[in-house]
Amino acid sequence: MKTLLITGFEPFGGDAVNPSGLVAQALDGQVIDDVRVVATQLPCVFAEALPSLRAALDRHAPTWVLALGLAGSRSAISVERVAVNLIDARIPDNAGAQPVDEPVLAGGAAAYFTGLPAKAIVADLRQAGHAAELSHSAGSFVCNQVFYGLMQALAARPGVVGGFIHLPPMPEQAARHPQTQTMPLAEQLAAMRRVVGLLVAGTPELRTVGGRVD
Numbered sequence: 001m002k003t004l005l006i007t008g009f010e011p012f013g014g015d016a017v018n019p020s021g022l023v024a025q026a027l028d029g030q031v032i033d034d035v036r037v038v039a040t041q042l043p044c045v046f047a048e049a050l051p052s053l054r055a056a057l058d059r060h061a062p063t064w065v066l067a068l069g070l071a072g073s074r075s076a077i078s079v080e081r082v083a084v085n086l087i088d089a090r091i092p093d094n095a096g097a098q099p100v101d102e103p104v105l106a107g108g109a110a111a112y113f114t115g116l117p118a119k120a121i122v123a124d125l126r127q128a129g130h131a132a133e134l135s136h137s138a139g140s141f142v143c144n145q146v147f148y149g150l151m152q153a154l155a156a157r158p159g160v161v162g163g164f165i166h167l168p169p170m171p172e173q174a175a176r177h178p179q180t181q182t183m184p185l186a187e188q189l190a191a192m193r194r195v196v197g198l199l200v201a202g203t204p205e206l207r208t209v210g211g212r213v214d
């Protein structure tokens with residue numbers, strides 16, 4: 001049986017919960033469309049997140065990797081298109097480190113594109129009634145670091161499809177993110193189940209306009 005690895009993060013930055021870790025945990029061990037889903041929770045620590053991701057890749061040898069994180073300022077599920085080789089932390093990570101203007105990987109490519117069919121995912125989620133959008137920046141904190149490290153690792157694993165999606169906060173986090181539209185955990189979970197289905201079905205990318213002028 002083939003394996004899909006789903007990763008989420010522990011809480012960070014003063015939030016008591018992180019929907020990405022909860023969604024990953026909820027899907028752990030499930031079999032969806034004949035594919036075994038395994039989950040790993042990544043520490044929100046620059047020095048530990050990528051070693052933990054790489055260990056999970058080695059341990060599970062997945063065919064698909066769906067990496068998830070929380071974006072407190074995003075009101076919609078954000079399918080990330082680009083990972084950049086840059087760390088510029090606005091807040092300290094969970095170990096107190098706050099690197100500024102450092103590469104994720106010294107000498108590495110400036111950026112990687114996602115391997116996910118990003119536009120097809122956004123279109124499917126919207127059709128199912130979920131708030132979803134394309135994003136051209138995963139930020140410069142631990143999520144972007146993991147996204148970059150994932151795409152760099154997958155460049156050496158041909159045939160493995162992966163990428164990163166940022167999730168909005170949940171209603172119980174509303175007080176910490178007053179400007180953001182929240183999304184209940186059950187809805188986030190339903191949406192990520194759809195994404196798993198799309199990936200294992202080999203859904204191709206859509207050729208629709210998704211660009212922005214901003």
Ligand code: PCA
Pocket residue numbers: 009012018020044068069070071138139140141142143144
């Ligand atoms: N979100 C942070 C790191 C962990 C998480 O869930 C980010 O967007 O970088």
